[in-house]
Amino acid sequence: MRLATWNVNSLRSRIERVEAFVQRHDVDVLALQETKAREEQLPLMGLQSLGYEVASVGYSQWNGVALLSRVGLEDVQVGFEGMPGYGDPVAPEARAIGAVCGGVRVWSLYVPNGRKPDDPHYVYKLDWLARLREASRSWLGEDTALVGDWNIAPLDSDVFDIEQFRRSTHVTPPERAAFQGFLDDGYAEVTREHAPGYTYWDYYRQRFERDRGLKIDFVLGSPGLAARTTGAFIDRDERAGTGASDHAPVVVDLAD
DNA sequence: ATGGTGGGTTTCCCA
Numbered sequence: 001m002r003l004a005t006w007n008v009n010s011l012r013s014r015i016e017r018v019e020a021f022v023q024r025h026d027v028d029v030l031a032l033q034e035t036k037a038r039e040e041q042l043p044l045m046g047l048q049s050l051g052y053e054v055a056s057v058g059y060s061q062w063n064g065v066a067l068l069s070r071v072g073l074e075d076v077q078v079g080f081e082g083m084p085g086y087g088d089p090v091a092p093e094a095r096a097i098g099a100v101c102g103g104v105r106v107w108s109l110y111v112p113n114g115r116k117p118d119d120p121h122y123v124y125k126l127d128w129l130a131r132l133r134e135a136s137r138s139w140l141g142e143d144t145a146l147v148g149d150w151n152i153a154p155l156d157s158d159v160f161d162i163e164q165f166r167r168s169t170h171v172t173p174p175e176r177a178a179f180q181g182f183l184d185d186g187y188a189e190v191t192r193e194h195a196p197g198y199t200y201w202d203y204y205r206q207r208f209e210r211d212r213g214l215k216i217d218f219v220l221g222s223p224g225l226a227a228r229t230t231g232a233f234i235d236r237d238e239r240a241g242t243g244a245s246d247h248a249p250v251v252v253d254l255a256d
Numbered sequence: 257a258t259g260g261t262g263g264g265t266t267t268c269c270c271a
Contacts, residue, residue: 009262205259205260
């Protein structure tokens with residue numbers, strides 16, 4: 001089974017790229033983040049005609065998540081136990097959607113950005129991660145994949161210039177501790193060893209052309225899922241050219 | 257410290 005995760009930065013503006021991507025790489029399950037659309041806005045007939053079932057949730061113009069699967073899409077859940085997934089009742093947010101696809105429970109996650117370390121959204125980010133961690137402990141016994149845009153760079157080498165991030169989110173000790181917590185519980189990040197390099201590059205200052213990016217998109221697998229991982233890669237080609245998302249897709253192969 | 261680009265319900269907000 002081939003599983004991929006991609007922060008598409010608007011599914012409507014990227015639909016042709018998404019359709020080409022799943023065909024080019026023969027993807028079975030694709031987790032999308034920052035779909036930036038409500039379900040009824042999405043033009044997904046093309047994907048459905050390619051054999052994919054679709055589940056999506058989105059409310060605002062800056063988030064939303066989706067799952068595409070051609071190996072079954074069962075027991076769809078929005079949010080996770082203990083955390084509805086709608087963080088702010090004033091500005092509803094959709095940051096987690098999960099389903100059982102081909103026997104694997106896949107969660108497409110869009111971890112809050114946090115904005116600034118002294119911003120309330122930063123506190124919300126840590127709280128959200130703590131609630132996800134609490135819920136995710138009960139999924140360790142199944143083949144579970146927590147995939148998406150974690151908005152955390154676990155290592156200094158995951159940032160093109162760590163000095164520039166001294167006072168920024170994504171690299172603070174509490175965020176890194178939150179990420180490490182999942183590993184302490186028994187999850188394993190399964191892409192890094194196969195797929196070095198960044199997954200996100202800012203649009204401006206030619207960051208991609210100069211390879212000045214961040215590694216913030218990850219696939220965390222339960223022990224059962226991690227044991228099935230045979231390889232992974234980052235599709236940097238998808239970040240190139242006009243009309244690209246600012247994130248590249250991350251692809252993982254799992255043994256049957 | 258600032259600004260750069262690209263998405264969205266676009267003359268502002270978000271990443």
